[in-house]
Amino acid sequence: MSTQEPNEAAPAPVPADATAPPGADALADQARTENRVDASRRRRDMPDNLWMQCTDCGKLIYRPRVQEKLYVCPDCNFHFEISGPERIAMILDPGSFQEHFAGLSPLDPLEFVAQKPYRDRLLATQKRTGLKDACILGTAQMGSIPVVFGVSDSRFLRGSMGSVVGEKICRGIELAGELGQPFIFVSGSGGGARMDEGILSLMQMAKTSAALAEYDRQGGFFVSILTNPTMGGAMASFAALGDVIMAEPKALIGFAGPNVIRQTIKSEIPEGFQTSEFLLEHGFIDMIVNREDLRTMTIRLIKYFVGDCPEARSLGQGRKRVFREWLASTQVDAAGATRSQPSNGGSAGVGARNS
Numbered sequence: 001m002s003t004q005e006p007n008e009a010a011p012a013p014v015p016a017d018a019t020a021p022p023g024a025d026a027l028a029d030q031a032r033t034e035n036r037v038d039a040s041r042r043r044r045d046m047p048d049n050l051w052m053q054c055t056d057c058g059k060l061i062y063r064p065r066v067q068e069k070l071y072v073c074p075d076c077n078f079h080f081e082i083s084g085p086e087r088i089a090m091i092l093d094p095g096s097f098q099e100h101f102a103g104l105s106p107l108d109p110l111e112f113v114a115q116k117p118y119r120d121r122l123l124a125t126q127k128r129t130g131l132k133d134a135c136i137l138g139t140a141q142m143g144s145i146p147v148v149f150g151v152s153d154s155r156f157l158r159g160s161m162g163s164v165v166g167e168k169i170c171r172g173i174e175l176a177g178e179l180g181q182p183f184i185f186v187s188g189s190g191g192g193a194r195m196d197e198g199i200l201s202l203m204q205m206a207k208t209s210a211a212l213a214e215y216d217r218q219g220g221f222f223v224s225i226l227t228n229p230t231m232g233g234a235m236a237s238f239a240a241l242g243d244v245i246m247a248e249p250k251a252l253i254g255f256a257g258p259n260v261i262r263q264t265i266k267s268e269i270p271e272g273f274q275t276s277e278f279l280l281e282h283g284f285i286d287m288i289v290n291r292e293d294l295r296t297m298t299i300r301l302i303k304y305f306v307g308d309c310p311e312a313r314s315l316g317q318g319r320k321r322v323f324r325e326w327l328a329s330t331q332v333d334a335a336g337a338t339r340s341q342p343s344n345g346g347s348a349g350v351g352a353r354n355s
């Protein structure tokens with residue numbers, strides 16, 4: 001899509017289309033948006049393309065080293081955004097992913113026009129990303145255990161939840177229930193609900209929540225993995241409903257953005273508000289896990305939950321209760337190591353150390 005970009009910055013965050021400046025016509029808007037993207041990228045990129053500037057600590061970092069660390073800043077541990085296919089390659093058993101519901105494509109029932117017609121933005125984004133919408137979903141294996149896996153890709157309209165994302169998540173949850181398998185979803189959704197679809201987007205919050213409630217009644221096991229950023233309607237529904245909720249370090253997670261909150265409550269918000277670390281401290285998420293440990297940690301959780309019985313449907317609420325008690329008594333640090341909460345002299349934890 002970009003034509004003036006000398007150095008393509010793979011992990012650079014893409015600005016929200018919804019914030020494009022108002023202008024005379026769509027083409028001028030698009031050019032302005034692209035210029036702005038290019039300018040912000042140029043600031044982060046050095047001409048030789050081997051160095052980039054970390055958006056969090058501001059330091060110059062060696063790009064191959066960042067890639068080697070799975071797109072994590074080697075200096076401050078900031079986790080850059082990655083695409084859905086990259087996530088699939090990092091977290092699932094190699095070659096195990098089989099995409100489902102790939103034919104679902106968004107419509108434009110409201111014929112919505114903001115600064116640009118929704119239809120045009122969809123077509124442009126589909127062309128740029130090769131995706132039909134923001135969610136990729138399918139069956140896979142993790143540590144040889146069959147799972148249903150989904151990811152929202154923030155390159156596609158900020159990973160916002162429109163009717164296709166909501167529908168795919170629901171179908172994924174229902175498939176996991178039918179197959180008796182754990183459901184794993186990695187959220188990267190800075191856009192929240194996709195307002196171009198109005199109420200059809202908002203109703204996905206209730207729809208995905210209802211599907212998860214039914215899956216829970218069946219004794220299913222949902223691991224929700226939050227990445228930078230997970231905001232708005234995604235966080236206000238399915239993403240916050242995991243049996244286990246983990247987050248990558250320093251991820252922006254919340255509902256409304258800090259400026260909106262500040263204006264609404266008319267007071268200052270606490271330091272570090274809406275970060276993984278703040279949410280862990282306040283009991284909103286269960287654990288923070290570094291990207292390089294995410295696969296191992298997820299497999300350990302699934303194995304602990306599923307045990308030696310691969311049919312989750314036969315597990316039911318009894319095992320779920322045992323699991324929740326174990327989780328409540330266990331602390332997990334960002335390196336994916338677990339230990340039991342100090343209670344009576346610090347006996348060995350249920351979870352073994354991951355080293």
Ligand SMILES: [Zn+2]
Binds near residue numbers: 055056059073076077
């Ligand atoms: Zn950094």
